[in-house]
Amino acid sequence: MPRQITAFSNPLIKRVRSLREKRHRRDEGLFLAEGLRILTEAADEGVLPDYIFFARDGANHPLAQRLIADVEAKGGEAIETERDILSKLSGKDNPQAVIGVYRELDTSLSRIDRSKADIWIVAQSLRDPGNLGTILRTGDAVGAGGLILVDDCVDPFSVESVRATMGALFTQKIAQARWPEFLEWLRAGPGQLVGTSLKATHDYQAPRYEAPTFLLVGNEAQGLPADYEAECDLLVKMPMLGKADSLNVAVATAVIAYEVLNQRRAR
């Protein structure tokens, strides 16, 4: 049976609310995800939250009822609360009807099995949670295995990132590594490292991409560092007919990722 919490001062509410800050997420090893859609996608992947919070008037949806039952069956806790407490937890005026508190996923590189997919996306110093979410959604769409975050990227478990992934956080694998660690891991197995660069001489449609393809994109403002580009097996660029000198990083990732996919489905 769900327990009820109606007081802002309840210690669990305070603790969950604190997960909006990175240091508390790190200390607790927990993060927040909001909304029936994202929680259901997570459940479909076999991932259930430790806690599920729901508003009294918002749990009538059959998906919500199933989630609540599943969480309780797995030993998690379901908590019935008020809309304004959900607002406080999510930081939004119009909170979603359900909020889940999840155990942080293991993001060590060693958990990535490169043989599981023909495309992997690698982002270096990606800073914007919207771009991270958009790239994960694109990865899901092109059948990528996951996203490897290199160097200091935005936290994939921040409320903003989780929201932007729209559930792809749970369908795509995520790893985090420093560049030397990533390179060592990469070169210990098969894989073509393809960087996007304004300095590239190859048009992105010219090469035949080899599986598994690791698509490497750089920071929103700076692009890839020159010494990272030097480690790539291939540097490619998209035609740019206009005045601007760069595309949005999530757009560039998607255009190349679909080219890789198109080459494979054309075979």
Place this chain on the structure above:
Amino acid sequence: MPRQITAFSNPLIKRVRSLREKRHRRDEGLFLAEGLRILTEAADEGVLPDYIFFARDGANHPLAQRLIADVEAKGGEAIETERDILSKLSGKDNPQAVIGVYRELDTSLSRIDRSKADIWIVAQSLRDPGNLGTILRTGDAVGAGGLILVDDCVDPFSVESVRATMGALFTQKIAQARWPEFLEWLRAGPGQLVGTSLKATHDYQAPRYEAPTFLLVGNEAQGLPADYEAECDLLVKMPMLGKADSLNVAVATAVIAYEVLNQRRAR
């Protein structure tokens, strides 16, 4: 010679600051753009601001000095001010070194000459300024003529939109129209209306796109209304191999726009 303003209470400062709100932009017919990069791109397109504000310590860059001279030569006004006043104008803690106040561009459909480009992007009820900016940058890159905003879209002249376009606001034409008005204009000349839809039966790489191609994308959450889809000459979709049912709208736009471009450069 630039005049100096150092008081927050100065009427011009108050007036310019008010341009961060849509109703004041509409009343004044003016909008703000920030940063040397964007202002220089605008100047390269022959568009100069009515006013240019700069920080005493930020106008040493030769591009800033040229901009200031050009604005004054064209009868505009250059105003030397303080960093914290620039902060107040832009709403950012770290304001750019220059801020321009521009006359709103005419966004009537009648100003669009479709013969000028082979690709035009049409977005319906687009709500996110980041997506608007990303789509304009993509349009610039693929050689599109511009972006036609249909129905209730985010204001392209909001500070957030202008920032996200990174200068493409001045290199791409922008029009605004309601759907019936757009359709009437479209059908009065040549053009293939291509909608993106989950219900499409055509893979996006199957058809030969006809110039000028009008790529129509829908709202971030709802996609295109069914009756809008019914008006399209062609509905296409991208392969989606994963669990998610949609791509980010700017990503979908870019993937199709590059396909159209690739078909033409392959000929």
